[in-house]
Amino acid sequence: MAKRREFIAAIIPVAGALVAFPPLVLADIAALTEDDKMGKAMGFRLQTDKADTVKYPKHTNEQVCAKCVHYATPTAETARCDVFNKTVPKGGWCSGFSKRP
Ligand code: SF4
DSSP: HHHHHHHHHHHHHHHHHHHHHHHHHHTTSSSSTTTHHHHTTTTTTTGGGOOOOOTTTTTTTTOOGGGGGTTTTTTTTEEEEEHHHHHHHHTOOOOTBBBOO
């Protein structure tokens, strides 16, 4: 029981730091680029209006990372995308777009 309390006492400051300083955590995550191998395979673009509409005819300019279910923080300018585990800009797009409900 004492070990459990010690564990909880040890983890609370770490959890608190993650909540208090999310930009520091985000800074550790690489930004997705258009040259990224997986990004290329999924047609990733930093700006949705640069998407290849011939290859992805269902794409619309209303589809942006900020409206995608995979975008971790909808109000942020840049956030982690859980498909790539990298940060993407709110106005980006890829073929993995899935509208946030
Ligand atoms: S999966 Fe969604 S958030 Fe991630 S890059 Fe594609 S459109 Fe953007």
